[in-house]
């Protein structure tokens with residue numbers, strides 16, 4: 498898929514509206530359109546890459562950056578008591594958007 502066809506790249510570019518809760522030069526965090534928990538945010542990196550399995554050193558630095566920012570963002574958005582991070586990899590995991598994203602789920606006690 499070309500970057501220009503990517504839903505999350507369109508959200509980054511502002512072509513598709515989203516409820517943003519955090520943005521800087523490397524990452525964007527916004528509310529999931531179909532929340533699976535009381536708080537359901539999506540953290541995406543601004544560089545387009547499709548799959549966790551496409552990880553390399555540079556991308557790992559980006560994910561590391563996101564993981565260092567997520568605690569403060571989660572806390573500021575109703576996840577003071579904890580939260581769950583999920584990355585879906587590929588079809589069996591139900592990945593539907595092929596731009597790496599970290600689900601942040603919380604705001605309630607989470608079952609499996």
Ligand code: 5GP
Nearest residue numbers: 515527528529530531585591592593594595
């Ligand atoms: P995946 O299943 O690929 O891990 O997660 C994709 C997520 O993106 C889903 O939870 C879905 O609800 C969310 N999503 C899909 N389209 C949109 C959209 O246009 N806006 C927002 N905010 N979230 C979306």
Ligand code: ZN
Nearest residue numbers: 503506545596
């Ligand atoms: Zn993209």
